[in-house]
Amino acid sequence: xxxxxxxxxxxxxxxxxxxxxxxxxxxxxxxxxxxxxxxxxxxxxxxxxxxxxxxxxxxxxxxxxxxxxxxxxxxxxxxxxxxxxxxxxxxxxxxxxxxxxxxxxxxxxxxxxxxxxxxxxxxxxxxxxxxxxxxxxxxxxxxxxxxxxxxxxxxxxxxxxxxxxxxxxxxxxxxxxxxxxxxxxxxxxxxxxxxxxxxxxxxxxxxxxxxxxxxxxxxxxxxxxxxxxxxxxxxxxxxxxxxxxxxxxxxxxxxxxxxxxxxxxxxxxxxxxxxxxxxxxxxxxxxxxxxxxxxxxxxxxxxxxxxxxxxxxxxxxxxxxxxxxxxxxxxxxxx
Amino acid sequence: xxxxxxxxxxxxxxxxxxxxxxxxxxxxxxxxxxxxxxxxxxxxxxxxxxxxxxxxxxxxxxxxxxxxxxxxxxxxxxxxxxxxxxxxxxxxxxxxxxxxxxxxxxxxxxxxxxxxxxxxxxxxxxxxxxxxxxxxxxxxxxxxxxxxxxxxxxxxxxxxxxxxxxxxxxxxxxxxxxxxxxxxxxxxxxxxxxxxxxxxxxxxxxxxxxxxxxxxxxxxxxxxxxxxxxxxxxxxxxxxxxxxxxxxxxxxxxxxxxxxxxxxxxxxxxxxxxxxxxxxxxxxxxxxxxxxxxxxxxxxxxxxxxxxxxxxxxxxxxxxxxxxxxxxxxxxxxx
Numbered sequence: 032x033x034x035x036x037x038x039x040x041x042x043x044x045x046x047x048x049x050x051x052x053x054x055x056x057x058x059x060x061x062x063x064x065x066x067x068x069x070x071x072x073x074x075x076x077x078x079x080x081x082x083x084x085x086x087x088x089x090x091x092x093x094x095x096x097x098x099x100x101x102x103x104x105x106x107x108x109x110x111x112x113x114x115x116x117x118x119x120x121x122x123x124x125x126x127x128x129x130x131x132x133x134x135x136x137x138x139x140x141x142x143x144x145x146x147x148x149x150x151x152x153x154x155x156x157x158x159x160x161x162x163x164x165x166x167x168x169x170x171x172x173x174x175x176x177x178x179x180x181x182x183x184x185x186x187x188x189x190x191x192x193x194x195x196x197x198x199x200x201x202x203x204x205x206x207x208x209x210x211x212x213x214x215x216x217x218x219x220x221x222x223x224x225x226x227x228x229x230x231x232x233x234x235x236x237x238x239x240x241x242x243x244x245x246x247x248x249x250x251x252x253x254x255x256x257x258x259x260x261x262x263x264x265x266x267x268x269x270x271x272x273x274x275x276x277x278x279x280x281x282x283x284x285x286x287x288x289x290x291x292x293x294x295x296x297x298x299x300x301x302x303x304x305x306x307x308x309x310x311x312x313x314x315x316x317x318x319x320x321x322x323x324x325x326x327x328x329x330x331x332x333x334x335x336x337x338x339x340x341x342x343x344x345x346x347x348x349x350x351x352x353x354x355x356x357x358x359x360x361x362x363x364x365x366x
Numbered sequence: 367x368x369x370x371x372x373x374x375x376x377x378x379x380x381x382x383x384x385x386x387x388x389x390x391x392x393x394x395x396x397x398x399x400x401x402x403x404x405x406x407x408x409x410x411x412x413x414x415x416x417x418x419x420x421x422x423x424x425x426x427x428x429x430x431x432x433x434x435x436x437x438x439x440x441x442x443x444x445x446x447x448x449x450x451x452x453x454x455x456x457x458x459x460x461x462x463x464x465x466x467x468x469x470x471x472x473x474x475x476x477x478x479x480x481x482x483x484x485x486x487x488x489x490x491x492x493x494x495x496x497x498x499x500x501x502x503x504x505x506x507x508x509x510x511x512x513x514x515x516x517x518x519x520x521x522x523x524x525x526x527x528x529x530x531x532x533x534x535x536x537x538x539x540x541x542x543x544x545x546x547x548x549x550x551x552x553x554x555x556x557x558x559x560x561x562x563x564x565x566x567x568x569x570x571x572x573x574x575x576x577x578x579x580x581x582x583x584x585x586x587x588x589x590x591x592x593x594x595x596x597x598x599x600x601x602x603x604x605x606x607x608x609x610x611x612x613x614x615x616x617x618x619x620x621x622x623x624x625x626x627x628x629x630x631x632x633x634x635x636x637x638x639x640x641x642x643x644x645x646x647x648x649x650x651x652x653x654x655x656x657x658x659x660x661x662x663x664x665x666x667x668x669x670x671x672x673x674x675x676x677x678x679x680x681x682x683x684x685x686x687x688x689x690x691x692x693x694x695x696x697x698x699x700x701x
Contacts, residue, residue, distance in 0.1 A: 075458040075527070075589055076424035078520045084419040089411035090467035090515055092505045123410040132425035134469075134513040170427045173508050178469040180425055180515030185413045192410070254410055 043146060044139025048169055054143065058150040059164055067129060068163040077165035079130050079182060086129075087183035089120045095175040103217045106145050108234040109177070110152025112308075116257065117181035118160050119238035119310035123255035125190045125247025126183035127240060130165040131157065133179055136172030149177075160240060186247045195252035195271035195315035201339035204242050204312040204328060207260055208288035208299060209233070211306030215295055228287045236310040242333035243312055249324035250314035259307045260338075264347045267315065274344030275315075279304060281338045304349070315341050378481060379474025383504055389478065393485040394499055402464060403498040412500035414465050414517060421464075422518035424455040430510040438552045441480045443569040444512070445487025447643075451592065452516035453495050454573035454645035458590035460525045460582025461518035462575060465500040466492065468514055471507030484512075495575060521582045530587035530606035530650035536674035539577050539647040539663060542595055543623035543634060544568070546641030550630055563622045571645040577668035578647055584659035585649035594642045595673075599682045602650065609679030610650075614639060616673045639684070650676050 043051055067080035079086075093099055093113040104112075114131055121128045133153065137146065157164050162181070213233025216226035238255070246253060252271055256263050260282065264275040279300035284292075288306075289299040314335070316324045321337075328335040339350070378386055402415035414421075428434055428448040439447075449466055456463045468488065472481065492499050497516070548568030551561035573590070581588060587606055591598050595617065599610040614635035619627075623641075624634040649670070651659045656672075663670040674685070 075455040076422045076461070076516075076518065078459070078524060079421045079423055081416050081419045081421050084416045086414045086416050086421050086517060087411045088414055088465060088467055088500050088515075088517060090469045090501060090503050090513070092469045092471070092503055092513070094471060094505050094507050096508075097506055120410040124413070126411070130423060132423055132515050134425045134427050134515070136427070136429060136511060165423050166425060168425050168427055168513075170429050170511075171432055172429050172511065173431075176471060176505075176507065176511060176513075178425070178427070178503075178511075178513035180423075180467050180469070181411075182421060182423060182517065183411065189413060 041143060042139060043137050043141045043143060046143055051143070051146065051169060054147070055150060058147055059154060062154050062157050062164055068165055077130065079165060081129065081182070081184055083184065085185035087121055087124055087126045087185050088180065089117050089183070090178065090180040091116045091120065092179070093177040104234050106148030107152035107155065110149040111156045111235055113177040113179055114153055114156040115236050115238055115310060117179050118156070118240065119236070119255040119257065121181055121183035122238050122240040122243030123253050123312055124183070125186035125243050125253065127244065128160050128162040128181055128183050130163045130182045131179055132165055133167035133177065135167065135169050136174065136176040137169065138173060138175065139171060141175065186244060188247060190247045190250060190253050192252050192254050192267045192270040195267050195273050195275070195341045196317070197273055197341050197343045199251050199315040199317050199341040200321055200337045201264065201275050201277065201341060202314050202316055202335050202337045203256070203260070203282070204239060204314070204333040204335060206283040206285045207256065207309050207311060208284045208292065208303035208306045210236065210308045211302055212288040212291040216291060225287060225290055229285070229291055232285070233308065236308060238310045239312070239331065239333045241331035242328050245327040245331045246312065246314050246324060249320040249327060250316050252315045254313050256309040256311050256313055257307060259305045260313065261304045261347050261349070263313055267313065268346055272345070274342045274346055274348055275339060276342050276348040276350055277304070277339035278350050281336070283336050376478055377474060378472050378476045378478060381478055386478070386481065386504060389482070390485060393482055394489060397489050397492050397499055403500055412465065414500060416464065416517070416519055418519065420520035422456055422459055422461045422520050423515065424452050424518070425513065425515040426451045426455065427514070428512040439569050441483030442487035442490065445484040446491045446570055448512040448514055449488055449491040450571050450573055450645060452514050453491070453575065454571070454590040454592065456516055456518035457573050457575040457578030458588050458647055459518070460521035460578050460588065462579065463495050463497040463516055463518050465498045465517045466514055467500060468502035468512065470502065470504050471509065471511040472504060473508060473510065474506060476510065521579060523582060525582045525585060525588050527587050527589050527602045527605035530602050530608050530610070530676045531652065532608055532676050532678045534586050534650040534652050534676040535656055535672045536599065536610050536612065536676060537649050537651055537670050537672045538591070538595070538617070539574060539649070539668040539670060541618040541620045542591065542644050542646060543619045543627065543638035543641045545571065545643045546637055547623040547626040551626060560622060560625055564620070564626055567620070568643070571643065573645045574647070574666065574668045576666035577663050580662040580666050581647065581649050581659060584655040584662060585651050587650045589648050591644040591646050591648050592642060594640045595648065596639045596682050598648055602648065603681055607680070609677045609681055609683055610674060611677050611683040611685055612639070612674035613685045616671070618671050
């Protein structure tokens with residue numbers, strides 16, 4: 032039986048499901064060998080070796096028109112970001128990504144070249160974070176949707192959102208605002224050099240898995256900033272039954288994003304507090320662990336910056352510059 | 367802080383994402399406690415204990431208009447089947463389902479009551495097969511799409527599609543044709559008692575996980591029948607580099623499906639060979655293991671029926687009634 036030659040141009044509909052699967056297998060040949068992946072493509076399910084036997088599970092989706100637009104992002108960017116959203120969640124739980132499954136919906140008219148570009152982004156992300164693309168599924172659909180599920184290896188000490196305690200410091204592992212500024216620039220058609228760095232931040236987020244792993248040893252609670260600092264702080268506050276008090280002026284903002292904030296008629300702090308899809312980590316750290324946590328994060332390539340503190344109560348409080356919280360000066364100097 | 371009361375009627379758009387998530391948490395309260403689920407909803411990712419450390423991973427999707435139609439199936443049926451498609455793949459690899467992640471796309475106008483029905487089906491399936499719904503994701507979208515990923519516990523001896531050997535018997539764990547007959551009845555608006563059993567087969571498939579587990583010890587290769595017997599036999603043939611010879615007359619067909627075949631102007635055997643989404647297992651069994659395999663399957667509540675044999679060559683051969691394969695009579699009597 033001679034395998035039928037698959038056309039590499041044209042639409043997904045012309046190539047067909049099984050033709051596309053064979054092309055994908057080719058595009059993925061450059062992904063690194065993951066020793067724990069016992070069985071991959073070609074069987075009913077993949078089998079993965081999870082050391083310690085504690086697997087982390089996460090699913091997230093990127094839907095055309097909701098999460099991305101083909102006119103704003105190259106297919107490689109879209110693939111990278113769809114996987115990174117999951118990498119970031121594994122990192123936020125202190126784990127290490129092991130394997131991803133990718134369930135796609137593609138309209139029959141989607142160009143094969145575009146799907147190839149998408150897989151370039153998938154494979155680049157898998158190589159960067161050293162996990163396997165263990166399997167997937169392709170379905171026809173009215174629009175492009177990328178549903179990713181990721182398996183990670185849990186850290187020895189599990190960390191979640193529910194153990195923040197009053198007195199802990201609230202910290203972030205990087206500057207905020209770039210993603211929202213980049214999105215705003217895309218929406219407004221700004222493509223000048225000043226906007227370019229922020230657009231790159233929006234399209235190619237860089238979760239820091241190593242920082243998540245080391246912070247899991249020192250922090251009381253952790254999550255990633257995907258909905259925006261205030262919204263995600265709210266999730267931690269609700270799960271931990273505490274209040275997170277944030278000091279807007281303490282939030283680090285990239286220079287370019289600060290400049291765009293002015294152009295957008297807002298303040299850097301407001302931009303930073305609302306900016307979603309940052310994939311920076313938000314951690315609450317007991318004060319006695321702060322120095323260790325900060326040093327460990329630095330070794331992992333992340334600057335841990337204190338932006339508030341945990342208090343009794345509920346919800347998120349935004350503290351004005353004239354009303355520093357009790358004991359706040361201390362960690363502000365530390366940061 | 368008093369939690370806002372969430373309206374339980376109306377559309378998903380009116381309830382909002384976070385309102386819907388809280389409703390879902392309530393609907394899932396009846397799911398069984400899975401001791402291995404260390405962390406579930408409310409954190410960035412779920413954590414699962416996999417005994418032996420070998421996790422199986424699988425993803426599959428049910429897309430409105432492609433895999434289901436709301437006018438043909440109740441939301442509970444759609445939820446049941448979306449999860450069962452994954453249960454079946456875990457079973458086909460000899461494993462045991464542990465946890466599912468559900469990534470949904472819902473148009474804002476979707477009635478909340480419909481989503482509740484969907485979760486009734488999810489929870490019913492999780493209870494029946496004793497796995498956890500460990501997490502999920504909700505996105506807005508132009509149509510309803512249910513992307514499921516499932517984690518299973520791998521059997522001690524891994525089984526796939528690539529080890530079928532010439533001389534092995536080809537067997538199925540149940541009757542075929544009911545799903546296709548049920549779909550045809552739905553398409554034609556037949557709702558008479560004769561069609562009802564087949565419609566139920568189509569809408570509420572019943573994968574046999576136990577049969578998959580015991581057959582994994584005796585079979586050389588295994589897969590589930592989701593694309594149709596001939597198509598799935600073709601997958602095994604390709605992966606194992608052998609030919610699967612099938613005897614149409616040996617394939618068990620439910621009485622109702624046979625009757626519908628006549629009404630549809632086809633033969634029972636043709637219906638049975640083409641019928642997809644059966645979620646019956648296809649196994650290749652070395653002849654020396656046949657008696658043991660058959661007895662073990664029976665204990666697991668499945669009748670193992672020989673429908674062909676593995677030969678040298680490639681692809682799938684359909685054997686006419688006048689040309690029984692060498693050695694075929696033997697296992698035909700056995701079956």
